[in-house]
Amino acid sequence: MTIVESRPVTAPVRPRVLTHLDRLEAEAIHILREAVAEAENPVMLYSIGKDSSVMLHLARKAFYPSSLPFPLLHVDTTWKFRAMYELRDRVAATDGVELIVHRNPDAVAAGINPFDNGSAVHTDIWKTEGLKQALDEHHFDVAFGGARRDEEASRAKERVFSIRSAEHRWDPKRQRPELWNLYNTRLMRGESVRVFPLSNWTELDVWLYVHREHIDVVPLYFAAPRPVVRRDGVLIMVDDDRFRLEPGETPEILHVRFRTLGCYPLTGGIESSATDLESVIGEMIASTTSERQGRVIDFDGSGSMERKKREGYF
Amino acid sequence: MAPTTPVRSAAEATDAADLDAFLAEHQRRSTLRFITCGSVDDGKSTLIGRLLYEANLVLDDQLRTLEVDSRKLGTRGADLDFALLVDGLQAEREQGITIDVAYRFFSTATRQFIVADTPGHVQYTRNMATGASTADLAVILVDATKGVLAQTRRHTHLVALMGIDQVVLAVNKLDLVDYDQAVFETLTDDYTAFASSVGIDAVTPIPLSAVAGVNLTTPSGHTPWYVGPTLLDALESAPTAALACDGPLRLPVQWVNRPDAGFRGFAGQLVSGTVAPGDEVVVLPSGERSVIDRVVTADGDLQVAVTGEAVTVTLTDEVDVSRGDVISAPGERATVSDRFAAHLVWMAEKPLVPGRRYRAKIGTATVGATIALPLRTLDVEHLDLVSADTLALNDIGEVEVVLDTPVAFDRYRDVRGLGGFILIDRMTNDTVAAGMVDAPLESRGNIHWQHLEVDRDARAELMGHASAVVWMTGLSGAGKSTIANVVERKLHARGVHTFLLDGDNLRHGLCRDLGFSAADRAENIRRAGDVASLLHQAGLVVIAAFISPYAAERAAVREKFVPGEYFEVFVDTPLQVASERDPKGLYARARSGALTGFTGVDAPYEAPERPELRIATTDTSPEAAADAVIALLERDGILTR
Numbered sequence: 039m040t041i042v043e044s045r046p047v048t049a050p051v052r053p054r055v056l057t058h059l060d061r062l063e064a065e066a067i068h069i070l071r072e073a074v075a076e077a078e079n080p081v082m083l084y085s086i087g088k089d090s091s092v093m094l095h096l097a098r099k100a101f102y103p104s105s106l107p108f109p110l111l112h113v114d115t116t117w118k119f120r121a122m123y124e125l126r127d128r129v130a131a132t133d134g135v136e137l138i139v140h141r142n143p144d145a146v147a148a149g150i151n152p153f154d155n156g157s158a159v160h161t162d163i164w165k166t167e168g169l170k171q172a173l174d175e176h177h178f179d180v181a182f183g184g185a186r187r188d189e190e191a192s193r194a195k196e197r198v199f200s201i202r203s204a205e206h207r208w209d210p211k212r213q214r215p216e217l218w219n220l221y222n223t224r225l226m227r228g229e230s231v232r233v234f235p236l237s238n239w240t241e242l243d244v245w246l247y248v249h250r251e252h253i254d255v256v257p258l259y260f261a262a263p264r265p266v267v268r269r270d271g272v273l274i275m276v277d278d279d280r281f282r283l284e285p286g287e288t289p290e291i292l293h294v295r296f297r298t299l300g301c302y303p304l305t306g307g308i309e310s311s312a313t314d315l316e317s318v319i320g321e322m323i324a325s326t327t328s329e330r331q332g333r334v335i336d337f338d339g340s341g342s343m344e345r346k347k348r349e350g351y352f
Numbered sequence: 353m354a355p356t357t358p359v360r361s362a363a364e365a366t367d368a369a370d371l372d373a374f375l376a377e378h379q380r381r382s383t384l385r386f387i388t389c390g391s392v393d394d395g396k397s398t399l400i401g402r403l404l405y406e407a408n409l410v411l412d413d414q415l416r417t418l419e420v421d422s423r424k425l426g427t428r429g430a431d432l433d434f435a436l437l438v439d440g441l442q443a444e445r446e447q448g449i450t451i452d453v454a455y456r457f458f459s460t461a462t463r464q465f466i467v468a469d470t471p472g473h474v475q476y477t478r479n480m481a482t483g484a485s486t487a488d489l490a491v492i493l494v495d496a497t498k499g500v501l502a503q504t505r506r507h508t509h510l511v512a513l514m515g516i517d518q519v520v521l522a523v524n525k526l527d528l529v530d531y532d533q534a535v536f537e538t539l540t541d542d543y544t545a546f547a548s549s550v551g552i553d554a555v556t557p558i559p560l561s562a563v564a565g566v567n568l569t570t571p572s573g574h575t576p577w578y579v580g581p582t583l584l585d586a587l588e589s590a591p592t593a594a595l596a597c598d599g600p601l602r603l604p605v606q607w608v609n610r611p612d613a614g615f616r617g618f619a620g621q622l623v624s625g626t627v628a629p630g631d632e633v634v635v636l637p638s639g640e641r642s643v644i645d646r647v648v649t650a651d652g653d654l655q656v657a658v659t660g661e662a663v664t665v666t667l668t669d670e671v672d673v674s675r676g677d678v679i680s681a682p683g684e685r686a687t688v689s690d691r692f693a694a695h696l697v698w699m700a701e702k703p704l705v706p707g708r709r710y711r712a713k714i715g716t717a718t719v720g721a722t723i724a725l726p727l728r729t730l731d732v733e734h735l736d737l738v739s740a741d742t743l744a745l746n747d748i749g750e751v752e753v754v755l756d757t758p759v760a761f762d763r764y765r766d767v768r769g770l771g772g773f774i775l776i777d778r779m780t781n782d783t784v785a786a787g788m789v790d791a792p793l794e795s796r797g798n799i800h801w802q803h804l805e806v807d808r809d810a811r812a813e814l815m816g817h818a819s820a821v822v823w824m825t826g827l828s829g830a831g832k833s834t835i836a837n838v839v840e841r842k843l844h845a846r847g848v849h850t851f852l853l854d855g856d857n858l859r860h861g862l863c864r865d866l867g868f869s870a871a872d873r874a875e876n877i878r879r880a881g882d883v884a885s886l887l888h889q890a891g892l893v894v895i896a897a898f899i900s901p902y903a904a905e906r907a908a909v910r911e912k913f914v915p916g917e918y919f920e921v922f923v924d925t926p927l928q929v930a931s932e933r934d935p936k937g938l939y940a941r942a943r944s945g946a947l948t949g950f951t952g953v954d955a956p957y958e959a960p961e962r963p964e965l966r967i968a969t970t971d972t973s974p975e976a977a978a979d980a981v982i983a984l985l986e987r988d989g990i991l992t993r
């Protein structure tokens with residue numbers, strides 16, 4: 039009989055009733071473990087945004103004290119904000135993290151960029167094609183993603199375990215009903231599955247959890263003076279000297295922050311004075327409370343896509 | 353790694369106190385998951401849309417869109433049509449997805465809501481069961497002008513079956529009956545009587561008008577006679593029953609955590625009870641006892657973990673624990689058996705085949721499972737059970753489930769997290785059914801496998817060759833028996849000990865009680881497979897000739913053997929050719945209707961995808977075909993050349 043040395047009890051006795059965030063956390067950890075227990079070769083898609091940061095944090099918790107039982111995969115476009123690369127490299131340097139960076143060699147060779155090729159082609163070749171290449175090359179059968187059902191209307195019916203064919207196609211008819219917390223993880227030869235542990239989180243939940251757990255996120259989410267140009271009513275940050283100014287265009291310095299992060303020439307910022315986490319949460323609550331009536335309520339449902347559109351998310 | 357996320361210092365902002373209050377409050381918020389059910393046109397979309405509007409959850413720009421759309425598409429004349437708030441989005445959402453539950457999220461100051469919204473049409477069962485499986489409460493809509501309908505009773509019955517014990521009865525369209533108290537009360541009495549007959553006693557009836565916004569979020573002057581809660585009040589104050597901690601400890605083990613030799617933790621989500629260091633536990637199904645040493649989380653050890661938490665525990669003894677086991681309270685332990693009675697909700701287009709092996713996932717264990725005959729299915733008209741021989745899409749059945757090996761489980765009504773299960777098709781991997789354990793049945797576990805001292809190797813030595821099974825599948829008239837006979841004759845001439853198992857012959861004896869339904873065919877092949885396995889153990893080269901039309905049953909037979917001793921031979925003859933040959937005149941009889949369920953005519957044949965050998969009989973003689981089979985046995989070392 040071996041008795042493992044006990045560590046001192048450091049955490050406070052939890053309240054008897056789990057809060058909303060506690061339940062979301064437990065659900066996500068359950069999903070992560072379930073996928074890993076049944077996967078042959080799992081990977082976590084790491085896009086450096088707040089959702090990825092939260093998902094990575096949850097994964098550390100799920101497998102503690104073991105280190106992460108899978109690598110992180112960043113499908114790079116070479117056009118992310120510099121601050122994103124900084125966070126990514128900091129994360130990659132932490133213990134137990136193995137980061138795979140994939141850049142589509144065809145896109146590298148062709149010099150695909152948002153200015154010459156437009157956002158659709160740029161995104162398709164770097165991200166969509168790049169992701170398929172990376173998954174095929176490493177034979178990953180399970181890929182965790184940080185998508186949430188509240189992000190847009192079309193995701194309200196997405197499954198937590200979403201099956202893809204050998205060609206990475208999503209077939210609506212083959213998606214399985216999901217009951218209780220019993221996920222059917224079985225795959226046919228060549229198939230893979232995208233797993234979304236944050237399916238039931240809203241944008242506000244993500245921020246409240248970042249706050250509660252002190253999670254490191256890219257500083258671009260907080261307002262600061264930044265050089266931007268205004269195009270079609272959208273504020274685009276001039277993050278490096280590859281940015282092509284149009285004739286007569288000069289960057290101005292404005293207090294901006296970003297609600298979502300992607301390739302910097304394709305991501306719109308909003309003017310804001312919210313320079314820290316609490317005030318960002320404060321702005322979110324304010325923007326969703328209508329003046330019409332009394333009750334203080336926040337809405338984080340299907341409307342968020344509308345808001346994103348207003349704020350220049352491409 | 354130094355976190356760079358800036359966190360405000362208290363002095364910095366003027367409204368910091370408000371914000372902190374909000375954050376503190378949000379940390380204490382609870383969750384209510386509910387499902388909405390109603391027949392088409394009861395006003396479900398209008399109700400949800402209006403609730404969001406009344407509760408200030410609709411943004412200004414959405415409202416502007418709604419105004420425009422209401423004039424264009426609305427059913428309410430000059431007024432806003434709130435259904436468009438929900439349906440407008442739904443149009444985008446459909447995208448050809450047939451099975452569907454849409455999840456919506458909203459919150460108030462005290463609670464976060466997750467709504468499973470399911471379409472109300474007749475094919476509701478699969479979607480409602482899915483939505484209800486995680487719900488704490490159901491909102492059931494009725495149209496005040498129509499009263500309690502058959503559909504309302506069916507929805508309520510299913511809600512009860514899925515273990516939801518609280519219902520908000522939303523009596524809608526009261527504006528159309530002049531907010532008449534008598535209408536509301538008659539309807540309510542009618543409903544509560546039915547609900548309690550299916551075991552739901554907590555019913556909160558609310559008089560509503562979705563279009564007029566009556567009693568959704570504020571009490572209304574239209575219903576001075578009503579003193580109960582508004583819809584939102586009812587949702588905010590309903591108990592979230594799913595997290596009661598007073599049940600017995602159940603921790604299904606998901607994953608064994610072994611960072612190094614010094615640590616061995618068992619990770620899982622507590623589906624019932626609490627767990628604390630020092631607790632005595634029993635590991636099931638093995639029955640080994642131990643004591644909880646630590647409850648480990650990344651934030652530090654816990655003194656106690658409660659139902660719903662995802663934890664990692666360590667034990668004081670080195671007992672054998674793996675994924676699928678359940679760490680259980682020793683006093684009130686989960687049942688261990690390989691048989692139980694259950695309700696099934698069938699969710700696949702392809703009907704249930706009794707006797708076929710599916711996979712059952714229960715807790716974190718996945719095991720082979722078959723559904724035994726007889727079974728009973730729910731007649732949704734009268735809500736009573738009638739005997740049946742299969743279950744089709746959206747059917748609810750009462751069945752007996754037989755597992756390959758015993759696992760730990762509970763009755764669904766006692767522990768949802770260890771009494772609910774899903775069935776998975778072994779060929780397509782689809783989730784084909786959801787099940788709820790009603791009661792354990794006595795295990796057949798007292799019949800032990802008798803160990804035989806003379807084993808197969810010993811027999812093979814005596815025989816002078818290894819044993820094997822050649823399984824021939826194909827249409828009736830494909831040439832299976834012909835080829836099988838030639839193979840046997842040739843092997844016999846070489847001194848090989850053989851036995852030919854023929855489908856027709858078996859049906860004269862061992863299988864004479866079986867017909868040709870899918871279930872009987874499954875049972876026929878199961879028996880044939882078992883006999884082949886016994887003869888194989890006896891040291892023979894078995895040649896089996898069976899139509900065996902279903903891939904699932906062939907796969908089940910294959911699983912009885914290890915690779916290298918089982919050879920599937922697909923006798924591939926086009927239907928056209930086989931039916932022209934028609935050696936026994938069966939095709940003619942099937943086409944004339946004298947014979948039903950005939951493979952190739954009105955029953956399917958699922959061609960093997962990866963047989964060990966495929967013989968195209970249209971350009972191969974029986975002699976050549978037999979030689980190809982023998983060559984295969986030589987190649988794999990069953991026979992020496």
Ligand SMILES: Nc1nc2c(ncn2[C@@H]2O[C@H](COP(=O)(O)OP(=O)(O)O)[C@@H](O)[C@H]2O)c(=O)[nH]1
Pocket residue numbers: 390391392393394395396397398399427428435472524525526527528560561562563564
């Ligand atoms: N008079 C009246 N009509 C209603 C009420 N609620 C819904 N309706 C109408 O009933 C019809 C069906 O409503 P809808 O919300 O689309 O029903 P669903 O099929 O259950 O989603 C529409 O014409 C609505 O305007 C109500 O409270 N009173």
